Amino acid sequence: MDGIHDLGGMQGFGPVEREANEPVFHAPWEAEVLAIMRAGGSRGLYNIDEFRHGIERMDPAHYLQAGDAVVTRNVHPHGHTRLPRYVRGKRGVIHRLHGIHVYPDTNAHGQGEQPQPLYSVRFEGRELWGESAEPNEQVHVDCWESYLLPGR
Numbered sequence: 001m002d003g004i005h006d007l008g009g010m011q012g013f014g015p016v017e018r019e020a021n022e023p024v025f026h027a028p029w030e031a032e033v034l035a036i037m038r039a040g041g042s043r044g045l046y047n048i049d050e051f052r053h054g055i056e057r058m059d060p061a062h063y064l065q066a067g068d069a070v071v072t073r074n075v076h077p078h079g080h081t082r083l084p085r086y087v088r089g090k091r092g093v094i095h096r097l098h099g100i101h102v103y104p105d106t107n108a109h110g111q112g113e114q115p116q117p118l119y120s121v122r123f124e125g126r127e128l129w130g131e132s133a134e135p136n137e138q139v140h141v142d143c144w145e146s147y148l149l150p151g152r
Contacts (some may be wrong), residue, residue: 067096069151070121072143080108083147086128087139091151092121095140105143117145 025031040046074089075081080106098120102113125137 013118023132027030043049053059066094066096070094070143070148071117071151072121072147073149077105079105083139083143087121087123087143088142090127092123092127092141092143093151095120095122101144105144105146119143119145119148 005151025034037051040047041051069091070093071091072083072087072089075083076088096119098118100115101118106112106114119142120140121143123139123141125133125139128139
């Protein structure tokens with residue numbers, strides 16, 4: 001199956017970068033998920049292949065969680081868009097998922113609502129405005145999924 005979960009070898013997702021002295025777990029929830037996986041598997045509730053198949057069926061909106069690095073598309077559409085020019089082609093981090101909402105870029109042009117996930121993306125001021133930005137300045141912009149690419 002091809003999808004967002006299959007990052008190995010797919011174009012556009014950038015290289016897999018290994019961290020020097022990478023910890024076993026980056027966050028406490030990761031250890032909890034491993035414990036749940038081992039408990040469920042040892043009790044015969046599911047096997048690793050069934051678990052992986054479940055992940056493959058997940059909607060990408062649920063698979064991409066807060067904290068994921070993204071890059072906004074550097075596009076210059078004719079007509080209506082909600083992607084501000086000052087964030088185009090910039091790196092940010094997903095802050096939260098607002099849910100599935102009408103995609104205004106198609107709806108404004110009579111192409112239907114075409115709902116898709118809407119994310120709050122956090123951009124560092126220096127990413128947007130360079131050295132002239134105030135220290136520790138951050139801007140949150142709501143971005144529909146089609147505006148975003150996986151971060152590098």
